[in-house]
Amino acid sequence: MELWPGAWTVLLLLLLLLLPTLWFCAPSAKYFFKMAFYNGWILFLAVLAIPVCAVRGRNVENMKILRLMLLHLKYLYGIRVEVRGTHHFPASQPYVVVSNHQSSLDLLGMMEVLPGRCVPIAKRELLWAGSAGLACWLAGVIFIDRKRTGDAISVMSEVAQTLLTQDVRVWVFPEGTRNHNGSMLPFKRGAFHLAVQA
Numbered sequence: 001m002e003l004w005p006g007a008w009t010v011l012l013l014l015l016l017l018l019l020p021t022l023w024f025c026a027p028s029a030k031y032f033f034k035m036a037f038y039n040g041w042i043l044f045l046a047v048l049a050i051p052v053c054a055v056r057g058r059n060v061e062n063m064k065i066l067r068l069m070l071l072h073l074k075y076l077y078g079i080r081v082e083v084r085g086t087h088h089f090p091a092s093q094p095y096v097v098v099s100n101h102q103s104s105l106d107l108l109g110m111m112e113v114l115p116g117r118c119v120p121i122a123k124r125e126l127l128w129a130g131s132a133g134l135a136c137w138l139a140g141v142i143f144i145d146r147k148r149t150g151d152a153i154s155v156m157s158e159v160a161q162t163l164l165t166q167d168v169r170v171w172v173f174p175e176g177t178r179n180h181n182g183s184m185l186p187f188k189r190g191a192f193h194l195a196v197q198a
C-alpha cells in the first residue's frame with residue numbers, strides 16, 4: 001500500500017497529539033508512561049554505572065554508587081520522602097533489614113535509607129533485566145531462585161556466613177513478591193532463619 005506524500009507527517013502529528021491527550025485524559029496511560037520511563041531511565045543509568053562498578057568487580061561497596069545514582073529519581077516523580085528512626089540501624093554489626101514490598105518504586109525508599117555494606121536479596125529473574133541486572137550483580141545483590149526452595153535456602157545459608165565474616169548487612173522483602181493491595185502477605189521464613197544463623 002502506498003501512502004500519499006505527507007502522510008507520514010500527518011501520522012506523526014496525530015501521534016504527537018495522541019500522547020498528550022492520553023497523558024491528560026487517561027490515568028492508566030499516564031501511569032504506563034511513568035513506569036516505562038522509570039524502567040528505561042534505570043536501564044540507562046545502569047549503563048553508566050557498569051563501567052564504574054566494574055573497576056572493583058562484584059563488590060558490596062558498589063551499592064553506594066547505585067544508591068547515589070538513584071537518589072534523584074524521587075524528585076523526578078515528585079515523591080516526598082520522610083525518614084524516621086534510622087538510628088535503629090546499628091553502626092557496625094551484621095543484621096537483616098526486612099521491609100514490605102508494594103511496587104518496584106520501593107527501590108526508591110530502600111535507596112533513601114540503605115545502610116552501608118547492605119545488599120538486597122532479589123529474585124533471580126532480575127539478573128536478566130539487561131544492564132540493570134548486571135549493575136545489581138556488580139553491586140553484590142544476592143539472587144535467589146524462588147521456584148527452587150532448596151537452592152534458595154543454600155544461597156541464604158552461604159549469605160549467613162558472609163554476614164558474619166565480611167561485615168555485610170542484608171535487606172529482605174519477606175513477602176517474597178510485590179503486593180499492591182495495601183495489606184501484608186504472609187512472611188516467607190528465609191529472612192528469620194538468616195537472622196538466627198547469623
Ligand SMILES: CCCCC/C=C\C/C=C\CCCCCCCC(=O)SCCNC(=O)CCNC(=O)[C@H](O)C(C)(C)COP(=O)(O)OP(=O)(O)OC[C@H]1O[C@@H](n2cnc3c(N)ncnc32)[C@H](O)[C@@H]1OP(=O)(O)O
Nearest residue numbers: 045046069122123135149152156173176188189190191193
Ligand atoms: C544506577 C543504576 C541502577 C541499576 C540497578 C537498579 C537497582 C539496583 C539496586 C538494588 C537492587 C534492587 C533489588 C530489588 C528488590 C527485589 C526484591 C525481590 O526480588 S523480592 C523476591 C525475592 N525475595 C524473596 O523471596 C524473599 C526471601 N525469600 C525467602 O526467604 C523464602 O523463605 C525462600 C528461602 C525463598 C523459600 O521460599 P518458600 O516459598 O519455599 O517459603 P518458606 O519461607 O515457607 O520456606 C519453606 C521451608 O524452608 C524453610 N527455610 C526457609 N529458609 C530457610 C533457611 N535459610 N534455612 C533453613 N530453612 C529455611 C522454612 O522454614 C520452611 O520450612 P518449615 O515450613 O518447616 O518452617
Ligand SMILES: CCCCCCCC/C=C\CCCCCCCC(=O)OC[C@@H](O)COP(=O)(O)O
Nearest residue numbers: 039042043103104107128129130132176177178
Ligand atoms: C535486554 C533485556 C531488557 C530487560 C528489560 C527489563 C526491564 C526492567 C528494567 C529495569 C529494572 C529496574 C529495576 C527495578 C528494581 C526493582 C525490582 C522489583 O521490585 O522487582 C520485583 C520483585 O521484587 C518481586 O517480583 P514480583 O512481584 O514477584 O514480580
